[in-house]
Amino acid sequence: MAGPPTSSHESTAKAVSTLPALWVDHHGDALFRFAMMRVRNADTAEDLVQETFLAALGARERFTEAASERTWLIAILRNKIVNHIRSASRQPTVDAGCDSQSAGEAFFDRRGLWKQGPKKWSINPTDLSERSEFWEVFQQCLAKLPPRLADAYVLREIEQMSSEKVCEVLGVSANNLWTQTHRARMMLRSCLEEHWFLDRSPEKRT
Amino acid sequence: MTKLIRIWRLLNIPCEEVVRLVSESLDHDLSRGERFALKSHLIYCKACRRYRRQIAAMRDAVREYVDHIEPSDSLSPVTLSVEARQRMQRALDSHK
Numbered sequence: 001m002a003g004p005p006t007s008s009h010e011s012t013a014k015a016v017s018t019l020p021a022l023w024v025d026h027h028g029d030a031l032f033r034f035a036m037m038r039v040r041n042a043d044t045a046e047d048l049v050q051e052t053f054l055a056a057l058g059a060r061e062r063f064t065e066a067a068s069e070r071t072w073l074i075a076i077l078r079n080k081i082v083n084h085i086r087s088a089s090r091q092p093t094v095d096a097g098c099d100s101q102s103a104g105e106a107f108f109d110r111r112g113l114w115k116q117g118p119k120k121w122s123i124n125p126t127d128l129s130e131r132s133e134f135w136e137v138f139q140q141c142l143a144k145l146p147p148r149l150a151d152a153y154v155l156r157e158i159e160q161m162s163s164e165k166v167c168e169v170l171g172v173s174a175n176n177l178w179t180q181t182h183r184a185r186m187m188l189r190s191c192l193e194e195h196w197f198l199d200r201s202p203e204k205r206t
Numbered sequence: 207m208t209k210l211i212r213i214w215r216l217l218n219i220p221c222e223e224v225v226r227l228v229s230e231s232l233d234h235d236l237s238r239g240e241r242f243a244l245k246s247h248l249i250y251c252k253a254c255r256r257y258r259r260q261i262a263a264m265r266d267a268v269r270e271y272v273d274h275i276e277p278s279d280s281l282s283p284v285t286l287s288v289e290a291r292q293r294m295q296r297a298l299d300s301h302k
Contacts, residue, residue: 020298020301021295021298021299023298024286024291024294024295024298028286028291028294029282029284029285029286030277032284032285032286032290033276033282033284033285034276036284037276042287046286046287046290046293046294049286049290049294050290050293050294050297053294053297053298054297054298054301057298057301070277074277107222107225108220108221108222111220112219112220112221112222112223113220113221113222114221114253114254117252117253117256117257118253118256118257118260120256121260122259122260122263123263123264123266123267131275131281132281132282132283133283135271135275135276135282136282136283136284139284156233157265157268158268158272160269160272163233163234174234177233178229178230178233178234181229181232181233182225182226182229182230185229185232185261185264186225186229188264189257189260189261189264192264193260
């Protein structure tokens with residue numbers, strides 16, 4: 001009566017196939033985190049994740065088990081995020097012109113010399129325990145950037161798209177993009193320095 | 207003479223220009239003049255050297271995160287709210 005291991009094999013196969021009722025439990029947080037890093041707003045991120053689940057529901061027959069369910073859902077979400085950024089970048093914003101002046105002035109004097117150079121720190125990628133916290137601070141710093149700059153940074157550095165592709169999505173020239181990514185890197189570096197690296201330096205801990 | 211002036215200018219670009227070149231070198235190939243200006247400035251400017259190191263480290267860290275940490279970061283404090291979770295579950299259930 002004791003069945004051969006075929007039955008357990010069957011149940012494993014079943015677990016791999018898509019069960020939409022379990023999606024929120026299995027993938028909800030991961031998709032939300034993925035969206036938060038890229039759109040930096042909880043309401044927008046939730047909307048995109050929900051749209052992703054519904055789109056996936058409609059396209060379930062196109063899911064092949066060659067990919068993992070998570071990878072498949074992330075691919076749908078990534079598309080929605082890029083489309084969201086594409087249309088957001090075509091909306092007029094208040095930060096369009098004014099951030100261009102202030103960014104450089106915050107760090108350099110009139111002669112273009114450092115007002116205050118970078119402080120000494122380095123990233124230690126092996127420190128596992130602090131990883132999640134670090135990326136939360138990183139995301140908060142990203143959210144503080146002017147939206148256009150953050151969008152350029154997300155596509156170029158987080159999505160690792162080519163400059164050409166980012167220019168196409170954002171509808172900007174290459175020169176424009178390089179200025180945006182430059183300012184974004186500069187401001188992000190400074191924010192991380194202030195809110196992570198200096199907060200945790202050994203001198204401050206003791 | 208004009209060539210000497212050009213070289214003199216490239217040797218004397220301010221830090222503000224240098225950090226722009228540091229960033230642009232991550233987005234596209236710099237011209238020969240730009241590479242020369244960047245390299246020679248970094249020889250004597252500690253602040254810009256540090257800036258370049260940190261910008262490169264940020265890029266490496268982001269890639270490491272996206273490729274290896276993000277997909278399975280179960281410790282992250284960034285999670286769906288209970289309300290959002292319930293809303294999504296209802297939306298999924300109603301489409302059955």
